[in-house]
Amino acid sequence: EAQVTQNPRYLITVTGKKLTVTCSQNMNHEYMSWYRQDPGLGLRQIYYSMNVEVTDKGDVPEGYKVSRKEKRNFPLILESPSPNQTSLYFCASSYTPRGAGSTDTQYFGPGTRLTVL
């Protein structure tokens, strides 16, 4: 089954404790992206990757890191989480970047609900 998986789905942690949220897709997609969704603010892009070893900042990259060593994986790293990073996080992937005029569907993972105390 074609899908995007995220782990963990739920996480409660404390300020400053490094964490990684994994994202994996089995569709051989080139493009992957991370978003956070907050009440009243909607979905905001954190980082995206056009292909292996190619990553770029989205609208809200501060406090986050990503890596793209393999095509299928795009982990999101919070080196020192803070309470303002409490949010619902979504990973997404598609064959090609949307902005190239592509109509490829962007597939979203099920989301990771993170709480930083």
Next chain:
Amino acid sequence: RKEVEQDPGPFNVPEGATVAFNCTYSNSASQSFFWYRQDCRKEPKLLMSVYSSGNEDGRFTAQLNRASQYISLLIRDSKLSDSATYLCVVSPRGSQGNLIFGKGTKLSVKP
């Protein structure tokens, strides 16, 4: 002016009603446009892309007006299962991977 603006709603309509959502975007060079649907506590899913000529998919019709920087989604004969939040999404030209989401419009279809 926010980059992508939508009426947050909620829109409460009876089954069978026709409902229209509007979205405006601020970057005149924007290249690609989409409507996504998001159910409560679930991931967004692509509903349809929006083309300059307008496009239709069953009960759903999307239109784009580049001159007015305006996108619309029309849902005819609303079903209970259409209840969700509808997200307007814009991709600026020259920024291939960057997607800008509107905050969404909540639709509730009642029996």
